[in-house]
Amino acid sequence: MCSAVNNVKPHIRIIPKVIYNTSSTYFITYRHIHKIKEKIEMEDIFLALGLLIAVTISLSLYRAVLGPGVFNQVAAVNVIGTKVIVLLVAVGYIFDRPMFVDISLLYAILNFIATLVMSKYLERGEICSA
Amino acid sequence: MTRSKEHNVGLMLAVFAVLYIFWLLMSACINPLNGHFSPVHIIAGIICAGVVTLLSHDLLITKEGEMTLAKTFRLIAYVPWELWQIFLANFDVAYRVLHPKMPIDPRIIEFDTSLRSDFALTTLANSITLTPGTITIDIDPGKGRFLVHAIAKKPADALLVDKTMINKVAHVYMEEA
Amino acid sequence: MFSIINIIATILIAGGAFFMVTGVVGLLRFPDFYTRLHATGKCDTLGEVLVIVGCMVYQGWSFITVKLFFLMFFIFLANPVGTHAIMKAAYLTGLKPWKKGEERR
Known part of the structure; x- marks a missing residue:
């Protein structure tokens, strides 16, 4: 999970999005907003x-x-x-x-x-x- | 409301069923991983609904009224008209709020009705509060007297002269208008 | 791509947001306590109910929809009763209603 965060280019991080995983622990990923939103x-x-x-x-x-x-x-x-x-x-x-x-x-x-x-x-x- | 000591088994079962179905609906997506309706929630629901039923089984369903089914159907038929009135009320208030000069002329009016039962008075009071330009201030249940704050002359006249809403509520609860 | 369900939900949520903003503008702008309750008691009820109906449309059939329905039902019952309770308390303690032409307070 940490590598997934570190590999990301410096975009603007806005909302921490909490995903409920199957092994009943919480993982936090980040949703990225690009400069031109599609x-x-x-x-x-x-x-x-x-x-x-x-x-x-x-x-x-x-x-x-x-x-x-x-x-x-x-x-x-x-x-x-x-x-x-x-x-x-x-x-x-x-x-x-x-x-x-x-x-x-x-x-x-x-x-x-x-x-x-x-x-x-x-x-x-x-x-x-x- | 008097609380009788005698335990009516059928009434208690009905109250227990209502509470337990409510519990199942509410607890169904507490834990989406273990599947819906895990055994912990089912057993805890039985215990909680049983305790609440023992303590207060005579509060939920009272045997005061007659013709409850017909009244329920008439109430369901009354609801769409009420929803339309709520839409009109909101556009009315939005017009008065957003108009630059604020066309309001508040006044307090008072009128008598022939309604006596608690449900009829509550329904009429909530309907008056939600319909255009009027809010209930006080009710005298013995005389059926309503004290209403109106925001302008036109909604006050609609309530006093027209009497559509009072007649409709009286029709729902089968009391003479 | 927005599906039709999402478009309907968005329209309902936008309508609810408009009525909520209108209610707050009325709360700030009307001249006295009773008329302010006119704005909040009606516009807030319909605005919140519209937003919750939009969420129900977006959600589809699930248990969350049932909970949202109970929430909507409770707001419909409780909001007029709360408004009426505050208004009765103010009237019985002797707060005079504003008449046309007086100074705002």
């Missing part, structure tokens, strides 16, 4: 989607930090959480790892419960009334 693959579209979601998340960080009042902040955090779900799915397709879909399912449930708990706390001043 064709667009589906992974590039998922990469563009991930970058776009990252930009939208950093835009909504403005409301999450500076938003007037705590409710704007909670709403912005909810928006960031739901965007992270889709970002996890896209990352799973970029790295060829199907487990990211499970992680995004868990993250969806956690984000929903966090939103409900925050809004109930702000509404009543306590989470669980005895």
Whole structure:
């Protein structure tokens, strides 16, 4: 594997692509992007989607930090959480790892419960009334 | 919801079957190397589904409603219209967001319905939130009263005067509009 | 060469990305809390569901498609409920809605 990496001419290395090998160990190879790209693959579209979601998340960080009042902040955090779900799915397709879909399912449930708990706390001043 | 002590065996078996099928669907591609459905996952699924069934078998399926099958079919027939309304709502919001002058005129409206059951109220509240220009703020379940925030005059009139959605939801859950 | 499946998936993903960007622009641009939730509650739901449907089309028939379907179903149920919960909390604590002609806040 090392020789395979060393033989490569100095192209631009971008994404470490993780391959799940049959001997149940992880090998890391590198995908090379040539100067003139011959064709667009589906992974590039998922990469563009991930970058776009990252930009939208950093835009909504403005409301999450500076938003007037705590409710704007909670709403912005909810928006960031739901965007992270889709970002996890896209990352799973970029790295060829199907487990990211499970992680995004868990993250969806956690984000929903966090939103409900925050809004109930702000509404009543306590989470669980005895 | 009252939790009865008597153990209904048929109900528990149904809940166990649903949970176990869900487990198999979820665990099928955890480890693609050992083949789908490795014995470890199958046995762990039986244990987990059994424990969850013993603890909470009376929460998933309740025997409150009648004519559940007919209501389910009517709900499935209601879904395509709802999806079309969601598309319209998104183009409406996108128009209001991207328009340079932002044509919004927010207001709060209030109206009564004759719906009483939990599922009907939840469906109507979610539908109002997802359809053009309106979001549910509060529900009074005893009177069937809805408090709705509308973004302009036109969606508020569509909800108050037209009443298409309320009639459709009442038709789905067989309650008089 | 893009196959037809990939083209359909790309169109769905592009539509979803457009709606997500629109939702964030509305979150930054609308004048008060309630109208901002109008933008996020609708545009985010449809945008994410469109992206996930695009992934389902790209994936074809497998168990991952089933998981993506459950994810889509959960987003459809949970996103309006979360929006409604925050809005009810804000209304009951006395946050006044913005009227036309007032200053933005």
